[in-house]
Amino acid sequence: MKEKTFTLRIPSNRKNIHLVEEFLRSANNTFHLPEEKLHLLLVAVTEAVNNGIIHGNQNDETKSVSISCSMKRKTLTVKIKDEGKGFDPSTLSNPLHEDNLLRTGGRGVFLMKAFMQSVTYNKKGNEVTLVMKL
Secondary structure, eight states, rough: OOEEEEEEEEEEEGGHHHHHHHHHHHHHHEEEEHHHHHHHHHHHHHHHHIIIIIISSTTTSEEEEEEEEEEEEEEEEEEEEHHHHHHHGGGOOOTGGGTTTTTTSHHHHHHHHHHHHHEEOOSSSSEEEEEEEO
């Protein structure tokens, strides 16, 4: 099967999150992920897009978040990039630490790492690459 890449670009408004699910479900017509894997992907990508909108682009609707996904052999790769200044992922606090258990946020990256085989960032810290092995 020839590698096919799907892309989506959305303005940084959390109201646009529903477009992410529609996009991934549409791409899945080609990828044919089992429903369980699709659900994990939806959660991880939605978390990444939310982070891009809120933390990366600071809810600035003049900035966008871009998503691309492609499958090569049995590996699905999704890249989410915002237009923010980036961050250092090593500075994230552990959401399982006793001091963080009652916090309402701070679990997005944890969930991405739990659901994907690989979560990596570009040097600037404004693009995350999620890899799911099938």
